Amino acid sequence: MSEVRTLVIDGKDVAATSDQTVLSAAEENGIHIPTLCHLEGLSDVGACRLCVVEVEGSPKLLAACATRVEEGMKVTTSSERLVAYRRNIVELFFVERNHICAVCVANNHCQLQDQARDLQLTHFELPPLHPELTVDATHERFVLDQNRCILCTRCVRVCDEIEGAHTWDIQGRGANARLVCDLGTPWGSSTTCTSCGKCVQVCPTGALFEKGRTVAEAKSRRPYLPYLVKAKRQGS
Amino acid sequence: MRSGKPKLATIWLDGCSGCHMSFLDMDERLLDLADRVELVYGCLVDTKEFPEGVDITLVEGAVSTEDDLRKIRQVRQRTRTLVSLGDCAVTSNVPGMRNPFGPRPALDRAYLENATSRQQVPTEVVPALLAESLPVHAWVPVDVFITGCPPSADRILEVVLGLLDGRVAEAAKVSRFG
16 A cells, blocks of 8 residues: 655655655656656656656665655755766767668657757767668568667557567667567567557657658657556456 | 958858758848858858868768868868858768768669669769768867758857857757757
């Protein structure tokens, strides 16, 4: 059973229930923390680290989406140090793969692009890796472009938790980690994919998109997810 | 010609000229700008040699060839404030799409596979491609970055006017890739 916890976020006294995360307590109180891998309706994994916050008494930064509230906690969601880390994180996403906004299907509808804008990232100091990556267009309706994937695992989670198919997963580690279909088969020959398209709708970038979309035309419908979650709970 | 006005130059490296088109989209405001600067070099000026003592240079395009590299080094040497104009100059953008596989497959595609006659990769006149197409600041220090493909005329004007007034305009802090 959840109990009431009181804590301080950015100097503001806040009440939350013990099962809430720092992120959800902050959001409920109108305090904005930037996120990328978090999506309302899915479990939280702390993959992107964009929501890192300072907690008094903790030597390390904590991901707000993956940290439960505690009694008497003192949280800082924005500081020079946190902004510097967030800028580093977004820059790393950009230079690790080939994000060419100008010719991307998700141009103007991309949450990575939005984060760069919010953090006023006008250029990248780190040298880009320019990895040679694949595009899987074997599915009859959808495409997976590894060039744009930031490994947030929203697609993995929505497929597993909401659709119940678990078609997606992550293979490899670190910079070699890749989103894979089934056990590394082309998407078009997947035996588990139901072609529901939920993964396409939750993708924050242009990594997963509907065929026939060209530059700046892929607009995902991410806010619909909580309704799906509700429908699934009511149906079961 | 000596006017005593600040000297403005533009240069076009590996880009599509879209940033210069956006510059021209200032329309009638170009007349106001012309009152404040002397345009000493660029696609719109018939000067062959990049002049000395330029106050502001706007660079469009990534550094993709040996010729681009020679030019940008000279431009940097002769410019007080160097501005990377647009995504190609800032990130290498579309020209950088060849970087994962290198220049050779790009040349083969353009001059051999897609050529309908006299298939051959040129070795003269056309400058040699560098191993990678890189942003301007990968080679020389850059003072101001204007993102966008292309950046809007409003933002270009605001940044240039800001520099003329000796300040970094808010528009220069705007990140707007794509």
